[in-house]
Amino acid sequence: MQPTAHAHRRRTSGRSVTAADVLDAAKTLFALRGYHGTSLKHVAALLEIRTPSLYNHMESKSGLLRDIVMETLADVRHEFEGVLATTATPAGQLAEATRVYALHHATHRREALIVSHETRHLPEPDLGQAQEMRRDHERRFRQIILDGAASGDFSVASPKLASFAIREMCVSVARWFREDGSFTPDDVAEEYARQALKLVGSKP
Amino acid sequence: MQPTAHAHRRRTSGRSVTAADVLDAAKTLFALRGYHGTSLKHVAALLEIRTPSLYNHMESKSGLLRDIVMETLADVRHEFEGVLATTATPAGQLAEATRVYALHHATHRREALIVSHETRHLPEPDLGQAQEMRRDHERRFRQIILDGAASGDFSVASPKLASFAIREMCVSVARWFREDGSFTPDDVAEEYARQALKLVGSKP
DNA sequence: CCTACCGATCGGTAGG
DNA sequence: CCTACCGATCGGTAGG
Known part of the structure; x- marks a missing residue:
């Protein structure tokens, strides 16, 4: 139901903790x-140090959350823009946007x-900025489907x-996917792209 | 991104708080x-009483969570069993199971x-019991699709x-649905049932 | 239903 | 990177 096995980068013992280590531990937890x-x-315990030492590598607890959320949303936007830049038809864009999002x-x-x-749980103004980035992805994703409906492709x-x-079936992949399961990330991404085309009645 | 408007039953001022009121406030928050x-x-603040007074109507904070989760999972199971009892074909069962789940x-x-x-966040053994109920729904839902694939209906x-x-696209309805939006719950449920049949390539 | 109170834990700071 | 410590808040209890 909830993820139990997470790819947590094991710190090399003896090396001192970095900001990246703190962010990675925060992601896991x-x-x-x-x-x-x-x-x-x-x-701190996951990094085998004491709580106050964390402050040498971060601003605050909410700063960790902000960095994780903003960086992830920026990655998603970047991948989405890559799709639009390299694919022209509604069917191609929908399949690719679904594939990279599921992946x-x-x-x-x-x-x-x-x-x-x-x-x-983000404090403002970070919350507003994050919400705007999600809405933007939502709008642009939906626009592909509107384009395909208007052109008769869908x-x-x-x-x-x-x-x-x-979109939500892609988001949910994070909930059920298991690294040791029967599908690779690419298996899922490819099949979800096909399912997306089916859902919008894409003409072959 | 997150629900902002929740149907919170307003307590009639002057009446004393009941266990149902506490559960309702806990659901909202x-x-x-x-x-x-x-x-x-x-x-307590939502009910306009003091924190210790809550204990006249509940066992503990985690007891509230347990009651909410278990009751909801039991409702879902009951609805699912109603579908199996009244529908015989894989296509009918999948459409109905999807419809009631989305609804x-x-x-x-x-x-x-x-x-x-x-x-x-549930403590054991409640967590294990909840997980088992979810897995059961998952298994039985998937079995409908396996039946349809085996019979050639899908x-x-x-x-x-x-x-x-x-299943996950139904679950996600809780995330984006808005009571004041452009769809009724039935609109969504009906359309999702049709989308489910498309996804499995159901023969008409 | 309340006031008064408990020990535990929280995020974060001082100062090395 | 640490120890020592801060005020605030947590879930929960005593005792009416």
Whole structure:
């Protein structure tokens, strides 16, 4: 139901802790127990240091959350823009946008779970900025479906509902995907791209 | 991104608080801010009483979560069993199972968000029991698709992935649905049932 | 239903 | 990187 095995980068013993190590430990714990369910003591313990030492490598607990969320949303936007830049038809864009979005959620499960569940705990103005970035992805994704419906490439009852269904089924990959399961991230991404085309009634 | 408007039953002023009122307030706040992001002081404040008074109507904070999660999972199971009892074909069962599952998530958003995000915070043995109930729904839902694939009613590349996609797109309804939006719960449920049949390549 | 109170833990700081 | 410590808040209890 919740992720139990996370790819947590093991620190080389003896080396001193870096900002990247702190962010990585926070990703593991925020994903597993939630932002408010994780104390800085947990984060420090995972790194085998004391709580106050964390402050040499971060600004605050909410700063960690902000960095995780903003960086992840920027990655998603960058991948999406890559799709639009290299694909021209609605069917090609929808398949590729779905494929990279599903792939992202299979390969960045911790970050995706944090964006989904913990963004609401960000203080303003970070919260507003994060929400705007998500809405932007939502709008641009839906626009692909609207374009395909307008051109006749797609035959879809409700572009809005189809867009919700496709995006959310990709987001959910972070919830059920298991690294030791029967699918590779690429398997899932490819099949979800095909399912997206089916959902919008894409003409072959 | 997160639910902002929740159907919170307003207590009639002057009447004394009941166990149902406490559970209702907890649903609103656990859904909005998460289990660990909600203090019993918040719950009490919403009911306009003091924190210790809550204990006249509940066992503990985790008892509230357990009651919300278990009752919701029992409701879902009951609805699912109603579908199997009244529908015989794989296509009929899949459409109906999807319809009632989507409908549940549109009409019980608070409970659904709590089951999705907060179940992990349950202490054992409640956690194990909740996980088993979810796995049971997952197995039985997937079995419908396996039946349809075996009988030739469905044409689906991966029954397992199709099952994940359909169930998770229903679960996600709780995340984006808005009571004041452009769809009724029935609109969403009907359209999602059709999308489910498309996803498994159901023969008409 | 309340006031008064408990020990534990929280994020964060001082000062080396 | 540490020890020592801060005020605030947590879930929960005593005792009416």
